[in-house]
Amino acid sequence: MTESAIKVRDLGIRFFLRYQQRPTVHSGIVRFLKHHQKPEEFWALRKVSFEVPKAQVMGIIGSNGSGKSTLLRTLARIYFPDEGELEIRGRVSSLISLGAGFHAELSGLQNIYYNGMILGLNKETLDARRDAIIDFADLGPFIDAPVRTYSSGMRARLGFSVAVNVDPEILVIDEVLVVGDAQFRERCAQKIKELLLKGATVVMVQHNLEAILQMSHQCMWLDKGNVKMLGRPYDVVKTYLEARDLPMVPLPLEMAVPIDPSSGGLNEAG
Amino acid sequence: MSGTPKRRTPVTRIKASAQDGARALDFDTLLIENARKLVSFRRYLREMWERRSLVRVLAARELKGTYEMNIVGFAWWMLEPLSLAAVYFVLVKILQKGTPPSYVVFLLASLIPFKWLNSSLIGSMGTVRQNATLITDVYFPRALLPVTENVIGLAHFGVGLLVVPLFMLILGVGFSWSLLWLPVIAAVQLLFSLGISYPLSVWGLNYRNLPGLMGNVLRLWFYMTPALWRISRVPTRLRFLIYLNPLTGIFRSYQGAIYDHHAPGFDLLWTAFIGVITLVFGSWYFTRREAQFGKVL
Numbered sequence: 001m002t003e004s005a006i007k008v009r010d011l012g013i014r015f016f017l018r019y020q021q022r023p024t025v026h027s028g029i030v031r032f033l034k035h036h037q038k039p040e041e042f043w044a045l046r047k048v049s050f051e052v053p054k055a056q057v058m059g060i061i062g063s064n065g066s067g068k069s070t071l072l073r074t075l076a077r078i079y080f081p082d083e084g085e086l087e088i089r090g091r092v093s094s095l096i097s098l099g100a101g102f103h104a105e106l107s108g109l110q111n112i113y114y115n116g117m118i119l120g121l122n123k124e125t126l127d128a129r130r131d132a133i134i135d136f137a138d139l140g141p142f143i144d145a146p147v148r149t150y151s152s153g154m155r156a157r158l159g160f161s162v163a164v165n166v167d168p169e170i171l172v173i174d175e176v177l178v179v180g181d182a183q184f185r186e187r188c189a190q191k192i193k194e195l196l197l198k199g200a201t202v203v204m205v206q207h208n209l210e211a212i213l214q215m216s217h218q219c220m221w222l223d224k225g226n227v228k229m230l231g232r233p234y235d236v237v238k239t240y241l242e243a244r245d246l247p248m249v250p251l252p253l254e255m256a257v258p259i260d261p262s263s264g265g266l267n268e269a270g
Numbered sequence: 271m272s273g274t275p276k277r278r279t280p281v282t283r284i285k286a287s288a289q290d291g292a293r294a295l296d297f298d299t300l301l302i303e304n305a306r307k308l309v310s311f312r313r314y315l316r317e318m319w320e321r322r323s324l325v326r327v328l329a330a331r332e333l334k335g336t337y338e339m340n341i342v343g344f345a346w347w348m349l350e351p352l353s354l355a356a357v358y359f360v361l362v363k364i365l366q367k368g369t370p371p372s373y374v375v376f377l378l379a380s381l382i383p384f385k386w387l388n389s390s391l392i393g394s395m396g397t398v399r400q401n402a403t404l405i406t407d408v409y410f411p412r413a414l415l416p417v418t419e420n421v422i423g424l425a426h427f428g429v430g431l432l433v434v435p436l437f438m439l440i441l442g443v444g445f446s447w448s449l450l451w452l453p454v455i456a457a458v459q460l461l462f463s464l465g466i467s468y469p470l471s472v473w474g475l476n477y478r479n480l481p482g483l484m485g486n487v488l489r490l491w492f493y494m495t496p497a498l499w500r501i502s503r504v505p506t507r508l509r510f511l512i513y514l515n516p517l518t519g520i521f522r523s524y525q526g527a528i529y530d531h532h533a534p535g536f537d538l539l540w541t542a543f544i545g546v547i548t549l550v551f552g553s554w555y556f557t558r559r560e561a562q563f564g565k566v567l
Contacts, residue, residue, distance in 0.1 A: 015565055016565075073564065076407075076409055077409035078407070078408075078409055080561040092409070094408060094409070096407045097403065097406075103331050103334075103335050104335075105335045106331065106334060106335060110334070113327075114327055117323060117324065118324065118408055118410065120410075122323065123323075
């Protein structure tokens with residue numbers, strides 16, 4: 001069996017449903033005098049365990065509010081686990097919302113540098129990859145226009161282009177492939193395949209079930225913070241759709257894990 | 271987060287090893303487990319050092335977003351300290367007849383550093399929220415954010431200082447070697463201001479009306495410091511109280527270097543001492559709290 005890039009055991013993330021608004025100084029004092037009423041707690045994730053072998057894609061599906069994004073943020077070290085543990089081997093690049101740290105007044109090109117440096121690249125590397133990033137984003141002359149003039153699709157392109165050019169060992173993607181036109185989506189899928197060949201591991205949240213079938217080796221169905229099902233994409237997607245009385249999506253021509261059961265289980269797939 | 275019932279934050283143990291080439295994060299293996307402590311402080315400092323270029327990036331982004339980086343933009347940038355000087359010049363002329371006009375230089379020597387202190391501290395209180403999209407999307411040592419605020423303030427301070435020689439020339443205040451002390455004094459101020467910035471940036475996130483209050487508290491503190499007035503106004507037996515105030519050392523040293531032509535005294539050393547203490551405790555406190563940022567935002 002291949003080495004795991006991500007190991008998660010009994011992960012729990014807790015939020016406190018405490019304030020309507022952020023407290024003011026005096027409401028803080030009042031609360032202090034009232035002797036810390038225990039705020040209502042809410043487990044966004046509970047008892048989540050899974051492993052992702054190196055160079056595989058894990059797709060996550062589930063309805064809104066099921067903890068998908070929370071899980072990605074935990075993998076990206078933004079949330080810290082309140083329960084359980086998590087082991088990550090490799091540099092993580094996160095694409096949770098696009099254009100993290102984009103400054104609206106600066107041009108696309110300037111933002112490539114800022115965003116790249118925020119993601120951890122140094123200036124020399126960025127100088128070297130600048131053209132590749134610009135080509136991938138394919139924004140034409142708009143690359144020199146301020147980002148505030150971009151459409152959300154264009155921002156997404158730019159953000160994605162920077163993030164995949166960081167050469168991540170682990171890429172955490174939250175549904176960004178949904179934006180952008182069909183052609184760009186195709187190129188994204190292509191790029192992810194390239195990264196996989198280089199040995200990168202991908203965890204992605206997707207509502208596009210076809211894309212899940214097409215790209216992922218494993219699929220997890222999250223429901224109210226718990227793992228409802230974890231297994232081969234075809235099985236999970238099928239059960240997921242059956243649970244809501246929807247017809248099965250058309251199977252893509254190419255699938256990361258073929259449906260033929262004789263092709264083996266999960267761990268051999270990579 | 272005064273109400274977090276269990277004041278514990280989970281530990282992140284990071285097994286880092288050097289590796290060349292492009293890096294998304296500077297760690298090859300990281301292990302987060304539920305041992306209720308954040309990264310060890312020393313390791314955190316190292317991580318900060320590795321990502322120090324981020325300060326420059328964030329500060330430049332902010333400055334470039336505000337000012338155009340050319341001659342006109344730069345002139346515009348100078349306009350702010352210039353107008354400040356003008357305001358006080360008129361005030362001194364009207365309110366205090368008989369004071370020499372060179373008194374403006376004395377005032378500027380305090381006002382420009384105070385602007386730095388003020389903007390850094392007020393900025394720090396909002397910095398976590400302002401960079402919310404960064405914090406919720408990318409990991410980086412959050413302790414770099416207050417540093418960035420202080421560096422932005424420092425850039426303004428530097429430009430502001432350029433105005434001072436102009437007034438010194440016009441108003442006939444001589445130049446002296448004591449001006450060479452300015453970087454030392456600025457370093458002490460940075461130390462002290464950074465130390466306070468850390469807890470303030472945590473509280474500023476948690477209590478949304480704090481910046482307004484702190485603005486006035488700061489101004490009060492400033493007026494109670496012998497910055498716009500001379501310490502000689504205070505009776506001798508009460509003076510030790512004034513000297514206990516860490517801001518005294520900073521502002522008296524600026525006046526000494528720019529207006530009175532003498533080197534800083536021991537009061538600056540006292541400020542440096544307090545500065546180191548606040549910095550150690552402030553940043554320690556900050557690192558204990560920063561794990562909450564993602565969830566609060």
